[in-house]
Amino acid sequence: MVDKEELKNLQEKTTSKELIKDLIKQIHEGKHPEEVKIKFRNILKNVGPTEIAKLEQELVNEGMPREEIRKLCSVHLAIFRESLDKQTVEVPTDHPIHVFMEEHKIILQHLEELKKIIQKVSAAESFEEVDGEMHKLKHIADHLMEVEKHNVREENVLFPYLQKHGITEPPAIMWAEHNELKEKKKQLLELVRVRDTLSFQDFKKQLADTGSYITDELSNHIYKENHILYPAAQRTIKAEEWKDIREQCDELGYCCFTPKYEKVGEEEVKKEELKSALEKGAIDFETGSLTKEEIEAVLNVLPVDISFVDAEDTVRYFNKAEGRVFPRTKAVIGRKVQQCHPPKSVHIVSQVLDDLKKGRRKSADFWIELNQRKIYIRYFPVRNQNGEYVGCVEVTQDITDIQNIKGERRLLNETQFK
Structure with missing residues (x-):
């Protein structure tokens, strides 16, 4: 049960909140900020940043345009400045x-x-x-x-x-x-x-x-x-x-002028988090976790052909991107990559792989004309955390339309949905 004192505090808090929302609405309706400040002085002096943040959210939820709130943000600051000036943030230097x-x-x-x-x-x-x-x-x-x-x-x-x-x-x-x-x-x-x-x-x-x-x-x-x-x-x-x-x-990364502070050390993955991820069938990565289904969907939706060859030059994987440039079937899995290319280009493939394995190249790039389209083919060495070569990834992309891009597009093109 809520006692009378708690109920009174709750009612006062709710009343103050509604009054503050009302004063913001009055400002948006054209009332002079100083007039509003005088009227609501006792309430305003105790308003904190979290309350302001949540009040703005509620006003948007109630139908006030976000752009209108943003335009009058400086006016809000003038109203709340007395209470905001008292706000301090005390945190460690590496925070x-x-x-x-x-x-x-x-x-x-x-x-x-x-x-x-x-x-x-x-x-x-x-x-x-x-x-x-x-x-x-x-x-x-x-x-x-x-x-x-x-x-x-x-x-x-x-x-x-x-x-x-x-x-x-x-x-x-x-x-x-x-x-x-x-x-x-x-x-x-x-x-x-x-x-x-x-x-x-x-x-x-x-x-x-x-x-x-x-x-x-x-x-x-x-x-x-x-x-x-x-x-x-x-x-x-x-x-x-x-x-x-x-x-x-x-x-x-940081700005060129950011003061240097000791970085937070890498934390071990918590056992319960790892257990939870594994129970869901997820594969745990350094930057998150995905299920096998999600990984496959992500790789297939990319607008590029991807093929992976392991350290022994054996084809291990290819994605199923829509409209692949070079068709692939499961029959290539397990074959040596040299066997997947015409005899006249095998020596180039072998040279590229040897250069990538031995670190002589960070990538190998080629581009060709195919059916009046410009095709960009790139090879990258794949290494584990110890720097050991574990394979090569081939990325192929039709860049014809990309080459024709001019200027900027910052708005959604509705014709893409038609």
């Missing part, structure tokens, strides 16, 4: 959040330098007056592109763990901001590259527009991650999961 936040400190330093350069360029009348700043600007533009490695770790490791624990909206908003900022950073780098082709006045205007956007938006983005995303992650993600997160971050 992923600590590494992310240390990178943020360095990024903010670059943004301050960028602001100073923009101011000096704005006050100048020619490139000659700011020659030193141009060298600094190139350095900053390069380092801002390095931030993509920081973002890749968030998008591919931290965000999925948050989403697994039910926090989906903040990661989605942060990812959208990553994409917008990436385009602006690319514009800045391109502006630096082509500055000699521009008039100084044109360069000055573009630098002010692009640079100011980056300094303002990236600073706000970092504040949101430091005061909402990371505290919510620290309180939500389990302690044992952070070791996996750090190892996965290590695999993806």
